[in-house]
Amino acid sequence: MSSPLENLETQLEMFIENVRQIRIIVSDFQPQGQSVLNQKIQSLVTGLQEVDKLKAQVHDIHVPTEVFDYIDQGRNPQLYTKDCIDKALAKNEEVKGKIDSYKRFKSHLLSELSKTFPNEIAKYKAIRGGE
């Protein structure tokens, strides 16, 4: 059993193929081609019906609207995914850097404070549970 997205993809490909064939028929139309054209037009309607049926199966799939901008500009939408991954990785590294820096700062501050205020820091550590 193929996934709903695969089903939709197949249906859309078939629909596009149908349109392509209609384009070929009408680009140099022959009188005997009328019945074939009529058949093709009917299959366009059937194709649209099939796509419409699949609507319910993919209603929970969300697509970021930014992807549409890439497609509208004739760019590969996978570049959007790549950009997102790059951004997420950069942010992840940045936050990790901040967390590590704060941890180092905390331990350094505690060690320096314990030199100047040994009693207070001992009490503080006792409250904090040896942090």
Add this chain to the structure above:
Amino acid sequence: MMSDQFRKVEPYSPKSSPRGARSPVVSRQDSSGTLKTTISLGKNPSIVHSGPFYLMKEPPGECELTGATNLMAYYGLEHSYSKFNGKKLKESLSSFLPNLPGIVDGPGQEDNSTLASVIAKRPIGGKELLPLTSSQLAGFRLHPGPLPEQYRYISATPPKRHKSKHKKHKHKDGAPPGQDTPLQDSSNPDTYEKKHKKQKRHDDDKERKKRKKEKKRKKQKHSPEHGGLTPNQHPVP
């Protein structure tokens, strides 16, 4: 005079001090230690004796997932990461949709076929899709012959780079082969001119080479190996 007794509360007067209930003037030296207590209300009211420290709060709860974790690995996206960063992605849309016929790499604004316009101006929907009746189909009765000139550019297809991939879908329903690119034939005057020009250039190149060869031969006649002397090499008497 009575009204003076009741001072009106100014609307902009702060209802509470920004420093809390404590007055900044009053000394807060508390030897008893009773003030060093945090009372928190809400769902889980609690009294925490914070000991000798003022303003000490409970540290934020430990979060399982933070930015310190490698989130790419946590969510199992390493494969996607290596897939997109390993090789250079092709920029064009046609590289993503190689099976799509026609020119798809141009900006959609050119022919008003943007996806954004579909969102901005939603198409009419909600109606049942029904097959066309014979009278409706009569509207699609066409005249025999090729398309008028102004509509032909639409049917021009880009050069196929993924021939083997496209073959799969080609002429599936028995469409006549060889009609896909009806405009890319030699009868086109532009292509003919191009070919002719190319031939001309080729002839020009031949002539140029010939002339070059002759020049070289002449030069060699005057070169020292052939007994010829340059002005600097004349023997001193």
